[in-house]
Amino acid sequence: MKNLLLTTALIAAGTAGTAMAETAAHAGFTTEAAAEQIHASDFIGMRVYAAETGDVTESEGAGTEWEDIGEINDVIMNRSGQIETVLVDIGGFLGLGERQVGVSLDQVKFVSDSSTDDAEDFFLVLNADPATLQDAPEFTAGDMEDQAAADINEMEKDAAEATASAEASIEEAGDDVAAATATAVDNTEAALDEAGDDIAAAADKANAEMEEAGDDMAAAADEAGEDVADAAENTGEAIENTADIAAAEINEETNEMQRETAEMANDSDMAPFPGTPVEQDYLTAENLDGARVYDAQDKWVGEISELIVTEEGQITDAIIDVGGFLGIGEKPVALKLTDLQILRQDGGDDVRIYTAMAEEELEAMPEFEGK
Incomplete structure (x- = not known):
């Protein structure tokens, strides 16, 4: 029987007692993803089913009592990297008439698909009555x-x-x-x-x-x-x-x-870029994926291609593509989130991400090997 170690987090990093540094060639860096990890870029857009599943963790194909209600649009996390809300687009047809609802993380069930030979195939099921979701209040960002x-x-x-x-x-x-x-x-x-x-x-x-x-x-x-x-x-x-x-x-x-x-x-702790830390609702996978990264001299050194988050919903690493030319020959390296500074321009909308490391230091780091 297959076991998918994803039950309470949207993006897992293995069991709670396993440190990502165990797969790294150098202390403080991550060079490859664990077998049970899921990339945030793969998670956005997945279909979502609704059913009162109870403690079901495995199913041979989609359950007959499940209802396909929509897809994952985004996730909301706090400044500590903890995922607080999953945003789901439900209803409508071909994107028309959809509305967005926010559900808490503990309502999301990762149900392993035993009908395939791939141990990583799974369904996303909201443990809720579909009729209840239709009456759920629409999510707005007003409070944030x-x-x-x-x-x-x-x-x-x-x-x-x-x-x-x-x-x-x-x-x-x-x-x-x-x-x-x-x-x-x-x-x-x-x-x-x-x-x-x-x-x-x-x-x-x-x-x-x-x-x-x-x-x-x-x-x-x-x-x-x-x-x-x-x-x-x-x-x-x-x-x-x-x-x-x-x-x-x-x-x-x-x-x-x-x-x-x-x-x-x-x-005043002035940064090379005159700005302030971004607001909480900006810290989403959609906004951070592809964001440019600069060094202390405001030189563009790469861009974020992936995020690694623990099963408790906390971002630990950002994968940055450095080097290369026009996207050719780029090298992915992993940096701790605490080593990055995310600022919004004072009086403007420009957002920049900074690292204290120079481009040469980043290129000399071990290459991150995703799954």
Whole structure:
């Protein structure tokens, strides 16, 4: 009897205790898919049957009581890679009159087809009454759009607060510079006043000595002149030292303001592409398949061709085709999802996927061998 190890996930990666690294030639990379894995690109578009199956896991061909209700259109996953909802197009004829419903993951049954020799043949069966599905509410993305808008508003609020804080810091630094300059000017004026008083006292003393003794008049005058020169020199040095101190204080305040500005710029975690992480409903196999991947210098290094997801519904790896020319000679390599950054352009719709690895490093990785 054949066993298909797919019961609770849309895209399986073997049993829960099996790590994909066991098939890899190098630690941290995946070079081939396990026998029980299913590619997301193969899953989209599969026909879906509806029946109250209970615990049925195997059937010889499609059950007579099953009803073909439509096909898989897409899957919705959260930012952690967990699959939350399966979107099914039901009703209509040749695509006309169809409507889309979202069902939870635990309603999807993978029923092995024992009528063939291929152990991987299976049916997708929704464990539900077909009549119930006809009355099911239609799926809309309104809630996710509202949440995305709320997230954007919150980020804009945080950015505004950071800008206000930076402006306040710059204004405070400017006030400190002005205060330091005013203090330096006051100190210089006081030093000049004190020097002037010393000069006046020396002159008065010289005049008194000149009146007392005629012979000593010249010497007293010379001495007074030397005192005046020394006082002037000392005054000049005091002014120069005071100016140096003021300049040093201004430079220190300016350097501190520049350091704070640099720290705020570093805290913003700027990417080479001015954007923000994509909204939750963008993370679907339909959007990620074929998406271009860029390195840290905004150079196009390849595109995503497949996604690997665990049986719990979490994306673990993205298969990227690198090298080649016009699609010829490309080499698929596997990267962990945590090594990729998915950004939407600020103020636009352009979405880019980034990796820290250069094209040469990607081409040197072991080739991923799918099934």
